[in-house]
Amino acid sequence: MKPIFIDKIYWFIAFSFLFITACSDDDKIELIEPSQRVIFTSEMDFENKIEVNSEMSFGDVSAGVASRTWTFPEGVADILNSENDNTSAEENLKVRFRKTGKHNVKLHQTFKKDAYVGTTLKGKELDTTIVVTVLSPVTANIKANYINKDGSIGAALKIQNNAENEVTASRSVQFTYVIEGEPEAFLWEFEGGDPAAFEGTDENLAVKYKKQGVYDVSFVASRERPFGGDTLTLKNLIKVIPSTDPVELESVTSKNGNIALVYSREMDGATLNATDFSITLENGETILSPTISTISIDDEEGNIVLLSLGNEQIYNDDIIKVSYTAGVMATLDGVLADNFTEEQVIFNKVNILKESSEFDYSFESFTATNWPYMSWGAPWDAYTLEISGAQAQDGNKSAYVEINPGGGMIVGHKDNSGNEITFPVEAGKTYEIGVWVYVTNLGNIDPSGFDPDLRFFWFPDTDWAVVGNPTFSSNFTVGEWVYSATFVEFSQSGDKTFQIRGANEANAQTLSFYMDNISVSEASLRP
Structure with a gap:
């Protein structure tokens, strides 16, 4: 008696034979060859730029190609492993370029049938030009x-x-x-x-x-x-x-907790006398007249005179003014320093817009189109803004703004792709938003209305109560660069954008000014 499982094997073999026979007779499979242009170079992600005498690979991995011809300009290329340096029918080439300039590499392909380029069906014969830029060594x-x-x-x-x-x-x-x-x-x-x-x-x-x-x-x-x-x-x-030119006081700033007088050349420490200086410090209703405990030349930069106030710490929201009565203070080459009166300390800060952002804080890199109107409607469209080289507090350019009588301005800042440029901040910290302005015309401000001003709104999560920065009162300085600042806190950490609003509603004339060197920096406020 035969085992039952052997019978089952016979039946399985017989059934499989019938199935294969049926498939062979009735279901013949026809494979369809694709027809698609696909070309690459080893530098295609880098604008096909190479240095002279360097090698570059070309490849034609198109499907359905019947024939191809690569053509290189005369005397430009060396096709490796080939005696012909002008044409080739190979799928893949390695080429050394021997001449600088822009060179057109051409590929002519003949397909077996109409070929696709991307998702578009083209003809059987396709021509492609690859522009190769060959650079000289730097x-x-x-x-x-x-x-x-x-x-x-x-x-x-x-x-x-x-x-x-x-x-x-x-x-x-x-x-x-x-x-x-x-x-x-x-x-x-x-x-x-x-x-x-x-x-x-x-x-x-x-x-x-x-x-x-x-x-x-x-x-x-x-x-x-x-x-x-x-x-x-x-x-x-x-x-x-050495020089006999007058020495100039270039700026009054801060350094390592001291007041720093920055001169145009090295000063002589032996000629310094603290009693020749006077200082006033205001913070809200607090008015101080601190004394100078020490006066010295900075160890790192000999053109900086440091004034230390001893136990009186200075803060970013202090308004500090320094005066000097001409005495014997002189440069190392013997030129006496001139007196000056109530020069305000502009604190030395780390500008986040400069160090941690692409924001064009000094108006040097972008054009006026990168400072677009932000579509608030009238009257915030009644202004003009242009990038100008006529005045600059820092660098070579600034923004020149004219706000029409009774008008306003609202501008943002975008890159060349139309994306708003951001800057990073942290919640829980105090920041100083600063800007330099040079007013050319205050106009005719109605004393019964609101003074013109600039306000820096940030998004998201702005503080709509942020104050004018600056406010253009009727006695605002004209014809000089003036620094203005306000102190703010951001409710949430993250990347912010600026929209700068200018208001001129109570002015019967045009308000015109230059704007430069915008800054956002961490600040320490007087407790």
Whole structure:
């Protein structure tokens, strides 16, 4: 007797044979070959840019191709592993480019049937042009010229090691770079100069020398892709010599909890006398007349005079004014300092808009279209804003604003893609929002109405009660840069945007002013 499971195996084999036979007779499978253009290069994500004598790969992985021809410009390329450097029928190529410039690489394809390009059906024959940019190696050189006392450009400096070009203390030099190879990043370092370092694309840079001595200059130009760079270091390029020019008080600020008087060149510590100075400090209804406990030259920067108030700590919301009665205070080269009266301390702060944001705080990088009207309706559309080089508190440009009689302004700040530019803040901290303004015309303000003002609203979660910053009262200073600030707290941490509102409703004439150097910084307030 046969086991039952053997019978089952026979039945399974027989059934499978019948099934296979049926499929072979009735269900013949027809495979459809796709027809689709797909081309790549090894640098397609980097605008097909390479450095001269570098290699680049090309690939045609299109489906349904009957034939292809790659064509390269005469005398430009070396097709590796090929005796023909102008044309090729290969699917994949590796090519070395031997000549700089923009070169058109062409691909002609013949498909077996009409081919798709993306989702669009095209014909059987397709032509494609790939533009390859071949860059020279990055090279960098610099030029330098004296800046004359009247601000005009003077004679050229000798650019070589140990040149020791003589620069009078407190005078400036204009530096310019000359480059090849399309570098994207630039870094200057100016030993003994102000600024001491600069990172940016500005072609012309003015550097002031305030300290006597012999100094180096270095310049680095670089690019990320294709990677390359060049560094130029010039030893002993600048020699700063004594001056007979008047010494200028450039700013009154803060440093390490002290009041800092920043002069245009080095001061002589032996000529300092605390009794020549007087200080007033106001904070709300509090008025103080603190005494100077010590006066000294800053250890790091010899052009800065430090005034210490001893046990009296200074805070960002203090209004501190310094006066000097001319005595014997002088520069190291023997020039006496002039007296000054009630110069206000502008605190030295870390500007979040500069350090942690793409916000164009000094109006140097974007155009007026990046400061668009924010569609609040009338009267907030009755203004004009342009980026101007006529006045600048910092850098070379500022925003020039005219607000019509009875009108207003509301502007935001957006990048070139139309996205609002943000800056980060933290809840629970106090911040100072600051701005410099230069009024050219206050107009005719109705004393019975509201004074014109600027207000910085932030979004989301703004404080609609934020005060004017500044408020343009009838006695507001005209024809000078004036700093204004207000202190705020943000209810929530995160990224914020600004909308700047200008109001001129009680003014029978146009209000016009320049605006520059907007800042947002953490602040310490008097308890």
